[in-house]
Amino acid sequence: MSLLxxxxxxxxxxxxxxxxxxxxxxxxxxWVAIMGPSGSGKSTMMNIIGCMDxxxxxxxxxxxxxxxxxxxxxxxxxxxxxxxLIFQQFxxxxxxxxxxxxxxxxxxxxxxxxEEALEALGRxxxxxxxxxxxxxxxxxxxxxxxVARALINHPELILADEPTGNLDEANENIVLDLFRQLHNEGxxxxxxxxxxEVAEAAQRTIVxxxxxxxxxxxxxxxxx
Amino acid sequence: MTKRRMFLRMITASLLRxxxxxxxxxxxxxIGATILSGLVTIYYDVPRQMGxxxxxxxxxxxxxxxxxxxxxxxxxxxxxxxxxxxxxxxATPYRYVRLDMTLRQQSFTSxxxxxxxVQKTSPYxxxxxxxxxxDREVLVGKEIADTxxxxxxxxxxxxxxxxxxxxxxxxxxxxxxATLAGSAEGWNNSLVTVTAVLDGDKKIASxxxxxxxxxxxxxxxxxxxxNFQKQFIGKSLPLTLGExxxxxxGATVTSTAIVDALxxxxxxxxxxxxxxxTGYFTVTGILETxxxxxxxxxxxxxxxxxxxxxxxxDVAELSISANADQLDAYVNAITEADAGVIPRLVKRVTxxxxxxxxxxxxxxxxxTAVVLLLTMICVSTTMMAVVSERRREIGLRxxxxxxxxxxxxxxxxxxxxxxGLGGIMGSILGFVxxxxxSVNVFGSSxxxxxxxxxxxVIVSMVIAALSCLLPIKRAVAIDPALVLKGE
Numbered sequence: 001m002s003l004l005x006x007x008x009x010x011x012x013x014x015x016x017x018x019x020x021x022x023x024x025x026x027x028x029x030x031w032v033a034i035m036g037p038s039g040s041g042k043s044t045m046m047n048i049i050g051c052m053d054x055x056x057x058x059x060x061x062x063x064x065x066x067x068x069x070x071x072x073x074x075x076x077x078x079x080x081x082x083x084x085l086i087f088q089q090f091x092x093x094x095x096x097x098x099x100x101x102x103x104x105x106x107x108x109x110x111x112x113x114x115e116e117a118l119e120a121l122g123r124x125x126x127x128x129x130x131x132x133x134x135x136x137x138x139x140x141x142x143x144x145x146x147v148a149r150a151l152i153n154h155p156e157l158i159l160a161d162e163p164t165g166n167l168d169e170a171n172e173n174i175v176l177d178l179f180r181q182l183h184n185e186g187x188x189x190x191x192x193x194x195x196x197e198v199a200e201a202a203q204r205t206i207v208x209x210x211x212x213x214x215x216x217x218x219x220x221x222x223x224x
Numbered sequence: 225m226t227k228r229r230m231f232l233r234m235i236t237a238s239l240l241r242x243x244x245x246x247x248x249x250x251x252x253x254x255i256g257a258t259i260l261s262g263l264v265t266i267y268y269d270v271p272r273q274m275g276x277x278x279x280x281x282x283x284x285x286x287x288x289x290x291x292x293x294x295x296x297x298x299x300x301x302x303x304x305x306x307x308x309x310x311x312x313x314x315a316t317p318y319r320y321v322r323l324d325m326t327l328r329q330q331s332f333t334s335x336x337x338x339x340x341x342v343q344k345t346s347p348y349x350x351x352x353x354x355x356x357x358x359d360r361e362v363l364v365g366k367e368i369a370d371t372x373x374x375x376x377x378x379x380x381x382x383x384x385x386x387x388x389x390x391x392x393x394x395x396x397x398x399x400x401x402a403t404l405a406g407s408a409e410g411w412n413n414s415l416v417t418v419t420a421v422l423d424g425d426k427k428i429a430s431x432x433x434x435x436x437x438x439x440x441x442x443x444x445x446x447x448x449x450x451n452f453q454k455q456f457i458g459k460s461l462p463l464t465l466g467e468x469x470x471x472x473x474g475a476t477v478t479s480t481a482i483v484d485a486l487x488x489x490x491x492x493x494x495x496x497x498x499x500x501x502t503g504y505f506t507v508t509g510i511l512e513t514x515x516x517x518x519x520x521x522x523x524x525x526x527x528x529x530x531x532x533x534x535x536x537x538d539v540a541e542l543s544i545s546a547n548a549d550q551l552d553a554y555v556n557a558i559t560e561a562d563a564g565v566i567p568r569l570v571k572r573v574t575x576x577x578x579x580x581x582x583x584x585x586x587x588x589x590x591x592t593a594v595v596l597l598l599t600m601i602c603v604s605t606t607m608m609a610v611v612s613e614r615r616r617e618i619g620l621r622x623x624x625x626x627x628x629x630x631x632x633x634x635x636x637x638x639x640x641x642x643x644g645l646g647g648i649m650g651s652i653l654g655f656v657x658x659x660x661x662s663v664n665v666f667g668s669s670x671x672x673x674x675x676x677x678x679x680x681v682i683v684s685m686v687i688a689a690l691s692c693l694l695p696i697k698r699a700v701a702i703d704p705a706l707v708l709k710g711e
Contacts, residue, residue, distance in 0.1 A: 080625025109625060
């Protein structure tokens with residue numbers, strides 16, 4: 001069953017076609033990597049899937065709902081309810097502690113619950129760092145907090161933008177292990193990356209070039 | 225944890241952990257609130273302060289007896305009860321009477337008054353020496369002092385000589401001090417006039433004879449012959465020539481006329497009666513005012529009552545620390561009380577007071593408004609900087625699902641929290657500020673207005689909220705997608 005479907009999606013900025021008649025679909029529970037060089041349209045696609053932008057042409061079906069024509073207010077609601085975001089730059093609220101950063105996500109979603117937030121941090125191995133400010137955490141720790149934040153509301157889709165781009169190998173492996181766990185629990189993952197190793201961790205890789213889907217690669221080694 | 229607690233936790237964390245920027249905003253709100261509460265305190269206290277200052281320019285209400293009625297110290301006292309004690313700076317009664325300075329044959333307008341009140345209603349009076357404190361002490365106007373040459377500690381004898389017309393000529397009515405005058409035909413049918421003053425036993429104390437119409441060497445001698453005149457002193461009327469008084473040698477006709485004139489004077493339909501009282505005073509001070517007071521002598525009301533035998537008042541000068549409306553209300557109250565006292569406002573004084581006060585208050589209002597505007601600009605600029613500093617955070621919050629209203633609420637919350645904190649700070653500092661200004665400018669301390677605390681806090685919060693409107697608009701416009709773009 002498909003969770004996400006892009007039908008003939010184009011995004012045009014004046015003369016530039018950032019996305020050009022893109023058709024992709026992602027099944028429920030699937031782990032997909034999106035690769036491509038700079039300027040291939042990855043960010044634009046991320047923004048559209050992440051409900052932060054709308055396509056110029058085409059339909060975007062998320063969980064059966066066409067989000068390509070929704071108001072930005074409605075898009076905010078959908079993003080909050082269905083999507084967990086992970087960024088390359090970690091992006092934490094720098095004056096809030098790790099656990100508070102996780103709780104911010106709960107706060108916008110439903111109800112802050114410190115216990116649950118601490119559990120989520122425990123899951124990424126940072127329960128003892130819960131009261132630290134971002135400035136007191138390493139990059140890898142910050143990104144793990146962001147993973148905890150992304151999964152706290154049990155989103156249907158986790159959208160990660162270069163999640164390991166700023167991490168060393170050890171931390172990269174920790175994050176990828178977390179993704180594997182999430183995948184095993186049935187969470188749908190879309191990971192945008194430059195890194196072939198990260199892409200290879202996914203079930204399927206979609207390669208973008210010049211705003212078009214150049215090819216799709218099924219990772220035959222997945223799960224082995 | 226409730227959403228509200230998380231909201232407060234985020235706001236306080238933002239303020240506490242991002243100190244420097246917020247300190248600037250807090251400081252500007254605090255200073256604005258300080259000026260606001262300080263100036264408002266002064267604004268409300270200025271009438272009181274300035275009122276007290278104005279009171280040094282003299283009375284602003286006078287009380288007069290109504291028509292033929294008399295005003296007594298008691299009726300004045302009753303009337304003063306209509307004016308709140310804390311607003312009544314002073315009330316000075318006056319009783320004006322002409323007194324003679326016995327030894328110099330001069331008379332002055334003299335005022336009986338209450339010296340403790342004079343100093344309150346006319347603080348600009350300048351006294352060389354001191355105000356009288358005891359009975360039989362006198363304050364002399366400078367003009368009089370210069371004319372008659374008295375100094376501090378000079379003795380001064382003051383005599384009260386009322387002029388009373390007695391129409392009933394029964395002998396018993398001639399009282400001590402009565403002056404009798406009569407005339408009768410003497411030599412050559414010309415009139416001889418005699419004036420006599422009676423003493424306390426109704427006997428002749430002094431006599432004055434006008435015999436200028438008579439032959440100089442005979443009857444005319446009556447005017448100068450002291451032995452002849454001495455015969456009359458100590459005698460009671462009527463007199464008989466040859467028994468009580470011997471005739472002037474060679475001037476029997478004139479002598480007869482003199483006795484007749486005196487006897488006739490008893491039967492005159494009118495005579496003046498003088499009940500004299502004399503007091504022996506000591507000059508304690510010379511009064512300089514630059515005004516007509518310098519030609520008066522001032523004694524205590526009790527001395528005046530002793531000299532005149534009457535305890536009444538001609539006028540009372542009141543100095544009331546109140547605005548024009550309140551004064552009008554007191555005038556009405558006194559009029560309605562109908563105690564035989566008519567109140568009059570000294571318009572010149574009350575009007576100029578009102579004019580100066582309203583100008584001063586307008587100035588304070590203007591300064592406050594300008595300061596608040598500046599505060600708003602400063603807070604707004606700071607918050608604007610805060611918003612651009614926190615673009616990524618705002619983008620992140622939106623990416624995490626914050627609605628525009630959540631973003632608004634958070635910034636407004638921070639702003640109003642700062643406003644409240646600055647307001648409390650400003651209320652306290654403002655009172656200190658007003659106190660310093662008051663002590664230095666008006667020389668008196670100021671009262672703390674409890675109501676001003678919530679007002680200042682609320683105004684500060686409103687100002688802070690208004691200042692946040694534009695920055696919030698900016699914050700809401702931030703695109704969540706910006707957080708996805710790498711640096």
